Amino acid sequence: MLYKPYGRTGKDVSVIGFGGMRFDNPQDIDANAEIVLHAHSKGINYFDTAPLYCADKSEEIMGAALKQLKRDEFYVSTKSNKAAGSLLRAELERSLQRLNVDYIDFYHIWCIVRPEAWGERLEGGAVDAALKAKDEGLIKHLAVSSHLQGDQIREILAEGTLEGVTLGYSAINFPYRQAAIDAAGEMGLGVITMNPLGGGLIPNNAETFDFIRGEADESVVAAALRFNISRAPVTSALVGFTTTDHIDQACAAVENFEPYGPGHIAPVQERIVEAFDGLCTGCGYCMPCPEGIPVPKFMDSYNQMLLSGGKTGPLMVRMRWHWEISGDQAGVCTRCGACVERCTQHLNICDRLEEIDGIYAAELEKDKQQAETKQD
Ligand code: SF4
Ligand code: SF4
Structure with a gap:
């Protein structure tokens, strides 16, 4: 050692x-x-x-x-x-x-x-x-x-x-x-x-x-x-x-x-940045967002979904337990484009935030329905 x-x-x-x-x-x-x-x-x-x-x-x-x-x-x-x-x-x-x-x-x-x-x-x-x-x-x-x-x-x-x-x-x-x-x-x-x-x-x-x-x-x-x-x-x-x-x-x-x-x-660092086409590298250059959206945290959570082959579970776990952010915050994006312009990976951040907002709403609905089924 x-x-x-x-x-x-x-x-x-x-x-x-x-x-x-x-x-x-x-x-x-x-x-x-x-x-x-x-x-x-x-x-x-x-x-x-x-x-x-x-x-x-x-x-x-x-x-x-x-x-x-x-x-x-x-x-x-x-x-x-x-x-x-x-x-x-x-x-x-x-x-x-x-x-x-x-x-x-x-x-x-x-x-x-x-x-x-x-x-x-x-x-x-x-x-x-x-x-x-x-x-x-x-x-x-x-x-x-x-x-x-x-x-x-x-x-x-x-x-x-x-x-x-x-x-x-x-x-x-x-x-x-x-x-x-x-x-x-x-x-x-x-x-x-x-x-x-x-x-x-x-x-x-x-x-x-x-x-x-x-x-x-x-x-x-x-x-x-x-x-x-x-x-x-x-x-x-x-x-x-x-x-x-x-x-x-x-x-x-x-x-x-x-x-x-x-x-x-x-x-290796250069290759990581190149190879992560489509992945957020967490560099933080997209910040700040005028609406206060923690863009790198959402994009990091989105990484988990991409790398797991599109499963929403890892995205939700990352948001809830690692970053402690709520998915509905993604929904306040006004599409001003400031973060997209600065993103070193040229990610379509606005579309991803909209998708996260939708996934979060669907998960909440699922939880609600499960709770109602249990009560019945
Ligand atoms: S596009 Fe959305 S997330 Fe990006 S800076 Fe503007 S409001 Fe914030
Ligand atoms: S600039 Fe792009 S790659 Fe860097 S943290 Fe923001 S979203 Fe991720």
Whole structure:
């Protein structure tokens, strides 16, 4: 296993981290704890979890595993999405208890998905409460976890309160987040990436993404992981493991790995942009929209439908659970054309928004009819 320094914290973190958001059958605490321990035996030392993950069982699973290890053999990361300081404190205390630890190594101000959300955490006292807990030794390092656009995350990092950032970053959406990765590198902060496999899109569309493989990459999964951790500022890529086989494959992908140089990354990046004809790359150049429509979030959700062969389910899941946007917002587009003019991929954004609005309305109608059938 390779290890990289997490910013200036003095901690060396495995380049593959354990993302505790995908445990199968989370009620089976012991079986899943064994998977966590297997990861540790392979050299993984960064374990990421959160309240609510996996039917709210992820922290318990991690705790059951971590209590079997010496405290200096791992780093644990968890999060709070509360704006009020008192609520963050209560959540932190519960996390400490569930994880069976006296302190959290990396604690995250979590779910910054709207630009206003960071201000709400400051005003509500969550950030101050976390800093106080850090003074008390209950948190070692404070970070932020965000799905915002790269330049918006960069503004948060520039405030100087945080020691690291966790953000989604993959061969699909790198243009959307690159500004944050670069800024974190310049500021000497740790960077943990989520969804390095594009939320499953890369392995599920292996042929489409085959061109990202370098000579030494035996699979597109290995290439996607290496694409991620080759970026100098990226400390570790989180993978949501469900089996020990997945762990072995990911660890093999970084065995004796030499980071890709610019000679590999630059042409791959160009090819990604070319190959994604019809796909949104998340670059964000289409913004702002005068109607306040978060165009990149809708277009990213539309990607999920395209890559799944036209299924509406992945589109709806992405909107609801990843971006927390409502499909009817797509319907307020006035077709002014400003975003279309700026779109680097020349996507017909207006037609796609109209389609999303229609799909959303149809799904709502379906839900309503199902509810009525149940009542009958
Ligand atoms: S075309 Fe629609 S989505 Fe694009 S900027 Fe105009 S109102 Fe916003
Ligand atoms: S819609 Fe176009 S400009 Fe906007 S993020 Fe996607 S690719 Fe970039």
